[in-house]
Amino acid sequence: MTGKSFQRVLHCLLAVMLVVTAACARRDLGTTAAPEPRLPKDPAVVEGVLDNGMTYLVMRNTEPKDRVSMHLAVKSGSMVETEAQRGVAHFLEHMLFNGSEHFPPGELIKYFQRIGMRFGGDANAHTGFYETVYDVVLPAGDTKSLAEGLLVMHDYAGGALLLETEVDRERGVILAEKRDRDSESYRSFVKNLAFALPGMRINDRHPIGLESVIKGADSALLRSYYDTWYRPDNMAVVVAGDVDPVEVAGLIRDRFSSLEARAPKGKLPDEGSFAHAGTKAFYAYNPEAGSTTVTLQVLHHVARQPDSFAVRREQMLFDMASRILDNRLEERIGKPGTPFTSAGAGAGTYLRHVRYGIVAADCDAENWEESLAVIDHTLRSALAFGFAPDEVARVKKEMKNALLQAEEKASTRDSRALASLLIQSYTTEKVVVSPGDARRLFEPVVDAVTADELHRVLKEVWNPSHRLVMVEGNLRLDAGDKGPEAVLLAAYKKSGLVAATPPPAKSAAAFPYLPAPETPGKVVSRVDHDDLGITVVTFDNGLVLNLKQTDFKAREVLYSLRFGQGVKGARGLAPGLASISEMVTNESGLGRLNRDETARAMAGTNTSFYYGAGQDGFGLSGRTIPGELELMFQVLFTQLTDTRLKEDAYHLSTQRYTQGLEEMDRTVDGVLQKQVEAFLTGDKARFGYPGVSLEGIDLEAVNGFVMPDLQGAPLELSVVGDMDVEEVISLCGRWLGSLPRKATQPARDHDLAFPGGKRLDLSVESSIDKAVVTVAWPTTGMGDIHTVRRLSILGSLFSERLRETVRENLGAAYSPKAWNRSSRAYPEYGTLRAVITVSPEQVDEVIAAVKEIADGLRGAPATEDELRRVVDPVVNRIIDYRRTNGYWLNSVMQDSSRYPEKLVWPRDILEDYAAVTAAELQALAQAYLKVPEAAVLTVRPVPSS
Structure with a gap:
């Protein structure tokens, strides 16, 4: 907001x-005096053009490790459509996933899943005004994987079946996507564009197209666009990843040299x-x-x-x-x-x-x-x-x-x-x-x-x-x-009529302005977890420092300083106070510097900082580079010892927050966001939003929420990335190791009340004909990681069946999703929820379909093929995530002094996920996905009064 x-x-x-x-x-x-410099081509890019005009660009790159990002780029989009084809470029993009020479209808997405990739995340496509691009991320760069990936790209380029039955089936999905994208903001944008660019063809060629064309499109119409523009001399194969570019170029020549144009070259229209x-x-x-x-x-x-x-x-x-x-x-x-x-x-x-x-x-x-x-x-x-x-x-x-x-x-x-x-x-x-x-x-x-x-x-x-x-x-x-x-x-x-005047002169703004403490802190213990590459250092003031040096990203260092009990521990909490307090703190600048002075003082540096209020703790987090590690500590020291919440920042924050509240109240998605967590937890104070009057949220309340823990609670600092561990320990001792901190009382337990069996139907005044549905079940918190991991897979399985049932079979939604969310702050609380945007007339039909999917998950185990198609992409995603600084900071080190099990979780995460069985998922579905216990929240549009 x-x-x-x-x-x-x-x-x-x-x-x-x-x-x-x-x-x-x-x-x-x-x-x-000197001639204009030439733009030199990056020598790492291997490029060429086949005899048929097909272009290829290949680049070796090793992050993520072993992965290959492969694409087919077509140099045409909606701008070249005829009047009768408006929306066909985008429709065709959908159809290339629905049957081709080597992949029968329904098989291509399953192929992606079987090689461990996610449809939508690792395999996707987009249509623009001037281009259409198809994407796939391969899990390996060996010859077999590359050849299979290029076979997919070849089918995109020239092997589409465009079966009439598939055209009819996909029509509903595209209309659902059109409905998803529709909004008053989009309509305003269209009017804006027509005013700004009168006479430009772009105004009549928005990629989503015309509903009349979508409803009437057939295989012949799609084929006419496909054959005209998907020509070898109008396409390129692009590959970047852990590959030998010379080998890839040879495989591209072998696969694409025989591709021929199927129609005369299209004439580019006047723009x-x-x-x-x-x-x-x-x-x-x-x-x-x-x-x-x-x-x-x-x-x-x-x-x-x-x-x-x-x-x-x-x-x-x-x-x-x-x-x-x-x-x-x-x-x-x-x-x-x-x-x-x-x-x-x-x-x-x-x-x-x-x-x-x-x-x-x-x-x-x-x-x-x-x-x-x-x-x-x-x-x-x-x-x-x-x-x-x-x-x-x-x-x-x-x-x-x-x-x-x-x-x-x-x-x-x-x-x-x-x-x-x-x-x-x-x-x-x-x-x-x-x-x-x-x-x-x-x-x-x-x-x-x-x-x-x-x-x-x-x-x-x-x-x-x-x-x-x-x-x-x-x-x-x-x-x-x-x-x-x-x-x-x-x-x-x-x-x-008011004459322009020069801007006022600005006073100098310098940072840092505080000296380091006279006495550095002393290290009282050091534990090296060699198998994790993590070092844990404790100083005599109780500060815990978690460190991990990595080479995932050159010159990237991430940090997170955690303290206090967070939202869960706050007393007399008004809805919205935590969010506004975050905004006020971040808009107040650094200590005696206001937001503008802070921006000028930090200009040209690479150290960022952000104050956050989570359910179970507060934090100061951000990123820096190796050469600015001391600057990072100076920022943290200033925030901990000299934060001043400013009146101007409070007024700006409440104004922005109120604007956000008003915007949320005007769309189905906004109303869902505003209501869903309070409904599913039964706790409006911690998970709800206030009214526009912001009752109980003045600057005094913000200070009372932020300052006690910021200036007094015990500290835990986690730092990960391209850094020298010993340098960080020394700097931490100098700047933070002797800060006096006092123990805080443990947060009180709060029982969250899931509304089992209840239904909340909401409405919003809107002319946009779409509704949103949430169906949720209570699960459990993060206490048992073995169970939580399986609930995560159960959510992925649920999501896959939503795709097959609600999107593919019913054509009722473009992007239905389901996932499990388990709480760490509230160890007994979690939810598995499905969220679907649909036509208002299909709300009850879709709710029934979601509950039927839950019944199916309870009634029979998934097949081994289906299980692998949801588990293997998750495993590959985790493999990639483990090679990021964000994983080690957020999922492992942060708060590990409070939750020591977080240092255990990385040791078996891959094996545990890979070992998930269909029987385990069915047992969890039987335990948690009981239809009578489902909670339902819907938001529908109603005409303006």
Whole structure:
């Protein structure tokens, strides 16, 4: 419920476009003495083109270990559809999972599961405006696995069956997906896009398509698109992972060289153009929104330019200038008199042809006009007076640090991320440049840029004579005969009558500002768990330090400092107090520094920090790099000894929280989120949400919730990653080892009351025709890990049967899911729940289907094939997860002084999961999935009164 919701506008196209191109129109950079540098191709990428035009890009990478990220990228999406095909590109994407030359209908997903991969997680696809991409993660890079994966890709490329019976069956799934995606926010976005880009083809080619086309599509229509655009010269095979690139290239040649085009090459349609002039206004009321977004924007059509150093240099300068403007808006947030709760700025090019500049802010509806004036004045001030040296120095430091970190972390990049980079390079015709070469090329650009040049760049971005004034959200603008647009234009004109002024000078902000304690703490015990690679050190003030050095991610260090009893131990707790306390603490900055001063003091560093309030403890967590370990301890020391919760942070946090509450009340998913945990636990104080009045949540209550444990409770610090263990022990002793802490009383037990056999039917005023269903059963807490692991597999089995029954057979839902959640804070409490978004007319039918699945799980054991198809993907996921710092921090070390069993769990986790039997799952289903004990919660839309 925090964060910048204005980014929904700034990056709104991401809602329907999964890949945004970064090509830019090149401007005249003037005559230079040296020729423009060439963008060097990353030598680690092995690429080629077969005689039939098929492209391949292969890159060796060893994280995750043994895994291979394999993809088929088709350089066409919804933009090339004819009027009769609107939605066919996406429909076809679905159909390629439903029968092909080597995989009969229903077998491909089972194949993925049998090799230990999850459908949806490891095997998936997406359709965008300009591309369609198919993904599979292979569990190994041996020749057999690679050959099988390439067989799947070959079937995608040319072996689709497109059987009429399968088209009819999949139609319901696609309509369910269309319903899932529908919302007032999406509808507002569509209107926004039509206003912003008039005359552009994109407005008539949203990937989800038209319902009439989906309902009427047949095999012939799908085949016409498939044969036209799925041609060898319009596709690429992309592979990144633990492989020999030369071997992979040979296997691709063997598999794809015989692939032929099945139809003449399609003609690329005219994408359209637009030209704004003057000042225009756009207004959209969105009843789902909890706030109003005010935007000033310039947009103009540009010719597409090939990738080059000049294009990338230009975008870098756009980013730097916009970031300074963004910082100015950020600095105002939370200060007295600021009318908005979040704001930002950006500039660049999207959709290949659209150059944009944008400033935007989120605010309460009644503050829209004042917010418009502030972002307008901020923009005009920058355009008139340029940037100060300290602003430029800050953004230079940040940009150079980003280039450095990308280079230093390159050796342990994730194969999926690399594959995405290769796919984008193919579909957008961009060069893959190594992080080292990128730093060599662009660090001098950052060093050389001046305040005058960034000022010139900003003026160039905002040079177009037009302005788009846009207001969207929960503002009901009743303008009478004038119309809302006239009101917006009048407000903008009024703002323009106030002359721009230079921004006020900022005082210096320095951190750290506290000296280290005079006497370091002493180590009283040290235990090395050699089989886990974990060291546990205890200091004489009771501080426990858990350490694990890893090489999973170069230059990544994660930490978590835990203390206190958390939400469970709080007395007189008001609903929402914990969440608002988190927000206030995080918005208060570091001690005597406010949020803006903290941001300036920490600019260019890599150390982050976050205060969290969990059910069984509080925490300060974040990440750093090896060279900033002392900075991490200085942050923790300051938070523990000098935290000051600030009045401005409280007002900002409650304003944002209230906006979030109002937004939750306006959609079925939001109402579910707001009600479900309180319903399933019977404890509104700890799991519920307050009313918009936030009764019982003032700054005094926040201080009473946060400060006692933050400044007094015993500490446990866990640190994992690319670090020197002895250095961390020494720094910990110096900064934290002598802090006085006092023992706290154990948290009182709270019995959570699962509403067995009860049903709660809720409603929300909405014109969106979708409902959400939750069916849950009580299970158990984390006390018996052997049982909890099997409940996790039972949840996966339940989810698989939901997919087969509710999605595939009934066509009632796009993405039904089930899972078990066992509590650590409440050792007797857990739930296994199914959550499904459906048509309101199908609510009861789906509830009955869910209960029937539960009966089936109780009545007979799963087959061995079904068991392996749910267990093996879980085992592979755990293997990968164990090679992450996050696993060792969160699942093993964190809170292990309170829960010592956490240091035992890693020792048998893989063997225990692999040993799960069908009989065990049936026994658990019989024990827990008793239909009369199920609790049901539904949320349906009702017409506005």
